[in-house]
Amino acid sequence: MRTEFSLAQLADPAIKEADAILRACVHCGFCTATCPTYVLLGDELDSPRGRIYLIKDMLEGGRPAAAEEVKHLDRCLSCLSCMTTCPSGVHYMHLVDHARAHVEKTYRRPWHQRLVRALLARAIPDPNLFRMVSAAGAFTKPLAPLFARLGLPQIAAMLRLAPHGLLPKPTPSGRVVAAEGVRRGRVGLLSGCVQRVLAPGINEATVRVLTRHGFDVVMPAGEGCCGSVTHHMGDEHRALAAARANVTAFAAELDGAGLDAIVSTASGCGTTMKDYGFMLRADPEFAEPAARFAAKVRDVGEFIAGLGALKRVPTPPLTVAYQAPCSLQHGQKVVRQPKEMLARLGFVVRDVPEGHLCCGSAGTYNILQPELSGRLRDRKIAHLEALEPDVIAAGNVGCMAQIGSATAIPVVHPVELVDWATGGPEPAAFEQPG
Incomplete structure (x- = not known):
């Protein structure tokens, strides 16, 4: 891709990095086939290639982000499936992260979006505050439909996702x-x-x-x-x-x-x-x-997976539907190791159809983009349940919460199965009613 940044702009290390990423893109469009939002919406601007064009225009012009650009950038899950597909090695993650920082600095969102985003940014990183906010959300959970009718879907989504009751106190570090x-x-x-x-x-x-x-x-x-x-x-x-x-x-x-x-x-x-x-x-x-x-x-x-032989104890030969989190398979390129680890311990591991597509959790995406997130969740659940597994395993707590919110099949972290199969307790999810 040809770029036209000025020498003054290229003096900024972040712009220089963005320029190199943009120049690597050859417009092939392979990324559109594996982009969840393009698969759902069929809009070029909701594909990685389309967003790259929007980012290029915004950054080259050195101007504030506009509402249309923000809409399509916000819809990106940062699942990084496009980076797995891209034959040219375009580092989309660094490009979209830079674009979002530019949006944050130059675009003023509606008040209710600013409120939700500020609450998420403050509460999520602080375990004690997150626990208190979650308790407040559990108490006000019945108000979710009201906020949805008032045209405040993000607040409604936040309340729907609030856990029931008071969560345990966080274990201290140190x-x-x-x-x-x-x-x-x-x-x-x-x-x-x-x-x-x-x-x-x-x-x-x-x-x-x-x-x-x-x-x-x-x-x-x-x-x-x-x-x-x-x-x-x-x-x-x-x-x-x-x-x-x-x-x-x-x-x-x-x-x-x-x-x-x-x-x-x-x-x-x-x-x-x-x-x-x-x-x-x-x-x-x-x-x-x-x-x-x-x-x-x-x-x-x-x-x-790299430890070699594990101290195995007898467990039932359960069928595990392994849902690879996007951040693991696309972001870290860790694909086979978790599955091999579970198979070595006697579990029957099944891949999920369309396993490359995001479940819709994506950090705070299920709050900030609840409609698209819900569609991706339902699509994922349909594939998971069609496998008729005994348990679903996913290596990210956000994926676990997203999938677990819409299925009666137990959802666990793979390490919980490893713990059980090497002498630890049965995963707590097996004890919970469906």
Whole structure:
């Protein structure tokens, strides 16, 4: 693609990076076939190629974002399926992230959108605040239809997605769990934010699996939200602050006793954490430690699959429908390892038709774009239920919540199955009524 940025514009490192990405695009359109919003809407502007044209025009003109551009950029899930499909290696993720930061700086949204986005940006990264906001949402859940009738679908979606009742208190960071038996190594674990409150059993299962197989597990004080939610909303200030906090929290461990890996149990977090080196590339204080941090990040399935033989105990030969989160299969290119890990433990693993298409969760997408999110969820559920599995496994808490909201089939994280098959408790989802 030909670009026409001025020399003055190219002096900005972010514009220079965008220019290189734009020039890599050859207009082939392969990306349209695997883009969820194009599959649903059939609109060129709701495809990666169409959004690339919008971004190019907006950035080259050096002008504020317009409502039409914002509409189509907001509809992008950042699922990154286009990056898997693209034969030219266009780094769409970095381009759309830059465009969203530009939107955030130059476009004033309607008041109700600003309210919802501000609440999400403030509450989601803070486990204690998220817990309180979720409790308030549970109390006001019956008002969701009213907000929908008032033309406030995002507020209605937020209330519909609020969990029932009070969530458990988040487990604090700043602790080390020692390995069982012969010590093989030492890993860091990101406790994160939402998952720590919404599904604490995932981290608990991860600690059990890793310590059972000889690893000390370190959750240093100060670690927390990876920054992905605010990053994808264009809020660079909060996103980079979260990245710096995690780099700082794990630096002492990397410099001290060392870490074999920094494990993430939420694939959306892992994709962002693996990108910290790029995100902080212009920061003279953090560029090098961020790159070192990013090089250590592994998805929990990726890490466990590389351990070799696991300490298997007898479990029923359940059929598992494995739904690969977009951030894992497209963002991190981790595709076969989680499936192989489950198969080695005796589970019958089935791929999901249209497995490359997003379930519609995509961070906060199911709140900010509830109509499209719902259509993608229903499409995904139809494929999952057609497989008639005993259980659905997905390696991201957002995907688990999205899919679990519309099916009676138990939905678990793959590490919960690994924990069970290596001596841990049966996943809690099996005990819950459908």
